[in-house]
Amino acid sequence: xxxxxxxxxxRLTKMGKSLDELLRDSQHWTTYTxxxxxxxxxTVDHLTAKKRTLHQRLQNIEEAKxxxxxxxxxxxxxxxxxxQEQQTREEEAYGSYTEAAWESITSAxxxxxxxxxxxxxxxxxxxxxxxxxxxxxxxxxANDTQAALSRESRQGSTISSIPAQAQxxxxxxxxxxxxxxxxxxxxxxxxxxxxxxxxxxxxxxxFNYLLQSLIGEARQTATQFEVIEENYSIVIDLLKKKYGxxxxxxxxxxxxxxxxxxxxxxxxxxANLSERTTALLMQLSTKGQDxxxxxxxxxxxxxxxxxxxxxxxxxxxxLEDINQWTWSTLRQNLSVIIxxxxxxxxxxxxxxxxxxxxxxxxxxxxxxxxxxYYKRSNHRSIESRTVQGxxxxxxxxxxxxxxxxxxxxDSTLVDELELPIKGKTxxxxxxxxxxxxxxxxxxxxxxNLVDKQGERHTCELLDSPMIATTRSxxxxxQEQRGFSLSSSPxxxxxxxxxxx
Numbered sequence: 343x344x345x346x347x348x349x350x351x352x353r354l355t356k357m358g359k360s361l362d363e364l365l366r367d368s369q370h371w372t373t374y375t376x377x378x379x380x381x382x383x384x385t386v387d388h389l390t391a392k393k394r395t396l397h398q399r400l401q402n403i404e405e406a407k408x409x410x411x412x413x414x415x416x417x418x419x420x421x422x423x424x425x426q427e428q429q430t431r432e433e434e435a436y437g438s439y440t441e442a443a444w445e446s447i448t449s450a451x452x453x454x455x456x457x458x459x460x461x462x463x464x465x466x467x468x469x470x471x472x473x474x475x476x477x478x479x480x481x482x483x484a485n486d487t488q489a490a491l492s493r494e495s496r497q498g499s500t501i502s503s504i505p506a507q508a509q510x511x512x513x514x515x516x517x518x519x520x521x522x523x524x525x526x527x528x529x530x531x532x533x534x535x536x537x538x539x540x541x542x543x544x545x546x547x548x549f550n551y552l553l554q555s556l557i558g559e560a561r562q563t564a565t566q567f568e569v570i571e572e573n574y575s576i577v578i579d580l581l582k583k584k585y586g587x588x589x590x591x592x593x594x595x596x597x598x599x600x601x602x603x604x605x606x607x608x609x610x611x612x613a614n615l616s617e618r619t620t621a622l623l624m625q626l627s628t629k630g631q632d633x634x635x636x637x638x639x640x641x642x643x644x645x646x647x648x649x650x651x652x653x654x655x656x657x658x659x660x661l662e663d664i665n666q667w668t669w670s671t672l673r674q675n676l677s678v679i680i681x682x683x684x685x686x687x688x689x690x691x692x693x694x695x696x697x698x699x700x701x702x703x704x705x706x707x708x709x710x711x712x713x714x715y716y717k718r719s720n721h722r723s724i725e726s727r728t729v730q731g732x733x734x735x736x737x738x739x740x741x742x743x744x745x746x747x748x749x750x751x752d753s754t755l756v757d758e759l760e761l762p763i764k765g766k767t768x769x770x771x772x773x774x775x776x777x778x779x780x781x782x783x784x785x786x787x788x789x790n791l792v793d794k795q796g797e798r799h800t801c802e803l804l805d806s807p808m809i810a811t812t813r814s815x816x817x818x819x820q821e822q823r824g825f826s827l828s829s830s831p832x833x834x835x836x837x838x839x840x841x842x
Contacts, residue, residue, distance in 0.1 A: 347424070347432065350417045354439050357413050358446045361406045365446075365453050368399055372456040376467040382475045389468040396461050400454065407450040414443045418796065437735070441790070441798060477537075517551060520585075522559035524594050525625060527585040530555075539578075545571035552577065560585065592629050595622055600641065607647045609683045615645060616676050623669055634668040643672065649747075653679045656770065686748065689801045690842065728792040734759060735792070738838040741810055746842035751787055751803040755838045762788045764802065789839075803839065810837045 376392075379385045421429065421436050429436075517537070520530040538551045549569055556564050563584065567573040599622045604615040619642055623633045632638075643651055657675045658667050728735050736759060748769075755761075764786040772779040784804040791799045 347417075347420050350413065350420055351435070351439055354410075354413050354417055354443055357406070357410045358443050361403075361410055361446050361450055364403055364406055365449055368403065368453060368457065371396060371399065371460055372453065374460055374464075376464055382471050382478075386468065386471050386475060389464055389471065393461065393464045393468060396457065396464065400457055400461065403450055403454055403457075407447055407454075410443055410447055410450075414440060414447075417443075421796065436796070437792075440796075444798060517555045519555060519557060520560050521557045522563075522585065524585050524587070524591040527581075527591070531582070531586065545574040549574040549577070588629050592626065592631055595626050595629070598622055599626070599638075602645065604645065604647070609680060609687055612646055612650060613680050613684070616673075616680060619645065620673060636667075639667065639669060639672055642669075646676070650676065650679055650683075683747075685802060686842075689803075690749065692799050692801065739835055741837035741840045743840045743842050746840065749801065749803045749842045750784075750806040750809055750840045751789060752809050752836075752838040753785075753805045753807050756785065756787050756805050764788055767804070769804070806840075809840050 374392075376389055377385075379388055417436075417439065421432065424432065518530050518533040520526060520534075534552070534555060538548055538555075541548075546569070549571070552574070553561065553564060553569070560581065563580065564577050567577050599619070602615070602618055602622065605611045623638075623642070627633050643654055646654070654672065654675050658664075658672075661667055661671075728737050736755070738755065751761075756763075766783055766785055768781060768783050770779045770781045784806065787803050787805050789801050789803050791801060793799065
């Protein structure tokens with residue numbers, strides 16, 4: 343088995359280096375900005391080539407990542423099939439090789455996500471230039487037609503307007519739509535004015551394009567007038583007065599802001615509420631409204647769940663001057679709070695998926711088997727939990743605290759294993775047995791936990807000088823001793839990690 347494991351180590355190393363080199367060569371794509379050349383045709387050709395090259399690079403990275411993942415799986419299977427003595431000798435090497443491989447895979451996933459965003463950006467820019475080129479060709483054709491008609495008119499022709507076939511030169515499929523929602527009028531009119539109203543075509547054609555763009559209530563308003571050239575400007579003025587009034591738009595936006603509610607209390611739904619609220623407030627700001635008024639800020643804050651409100655208010659109390667509490671400040675605080683909750687939930691979800699609790703009440707008299715990793719009889723293999731540091735690993739007890747939203751690790755363990763520190767944060771906590779909350783600073787620690795199958799799970803934990811303290815153990819009844827516990831009742835070692 344040793345020669346096979348050696349070959350797999352070599353394969354992991356080569357494939358990891360290959361993927362890392364591919365990622366380094368692809369970093370420039372994550373900061374690429376679509377360029378505009380001398381003319382639109384050259385720009386379209388340039389962006390088309392860039393898009394094709396980027397797509398091929400994405401495929402290459404995907405294939406390299408999948409190959410490395412397959413190699414990790416084979417390496418893991420080979421390690422698990424070894425005898426216990428061989429596993430003990432190879433355990434450190436196994437950990438270092440798999441950790442390096444998963445770091446490369448994680449880096450690849452991040453780079454792929456960034457590159458795919460650039461692919462979308464290039465595609466959108468390319469489509470914009472293609473539409474502009476097509477529109478210019480069509481308008482040039484329409485202008486040529488108008489010039490020919492003018493010459494015919496001067497030669498005695500009685501033609502009084504551009505024939506219907508000239509309409510085909512305009513971009514019918516790109517016409518904007520407007521249904522009568524006031525907050526959409528500015529966007530609609532800006533687009534329609536640029537693509538139709540400012541073009542060198544007759545008022546009659548503009549009127550027809552306008553009718554094609556309107557739906558619902560707005561179309562009913564326009565169809566009250568006869569479709570003749572003289573009525574086009576009249577209908578436009580009427581639509582501007584009816585839907586372009588800033589005061590009416592502001593009233594509708596304020597009504598929407600007052601009525602908006604979250605779909606639920608979970609973090610994803612609260613984040614969606616934040617996005618919708620931001621969109622409404624930004625529109626109000628463009629209409630000249632003071633969105634920093636205390637009444638508006640309080641109304642917005644009350645829409646979020648109690649936990650988010652409490653944390654936002656705590657940040658407000660830390661301001662030197664209450665006048666610093668503006669929508670920009672509140673928006674930033676809400677974003678930080680919600681993003682923090684998302685990260686914590688992702689970490690906890692990963693732990694929940696990788697952890698299984700087994701309570702077998704039917705085998706009360708069955709003796710517990712020794713742990714295959716640590717040769718101890720006071721816990722089973724499924725309950726082994728190992729924290730790995732840069733130079734060493736340690737088995738620890740974990741306390742599952744379902745009443746907490748945060749997860750902690752003992753500060754002494756962090757220093758002992760020299761675990762990596764991501765940053766620091768300040769929390770205000772009230773612990774058991776204390777009368778009031780106390781503010782303290784905690785390190786954000788990156789922790790690798792190894793489960794029963796030898797797989798790593800990376801979590802972000804907050805360090806604390808104490809997780810739990812020992813207390814006297816009550817005598818257990820015979821019935822209570824029948825339950826399958828994570829450790830023996832005589833084990834009084836302290837938990838060094840608390841998972842919320």
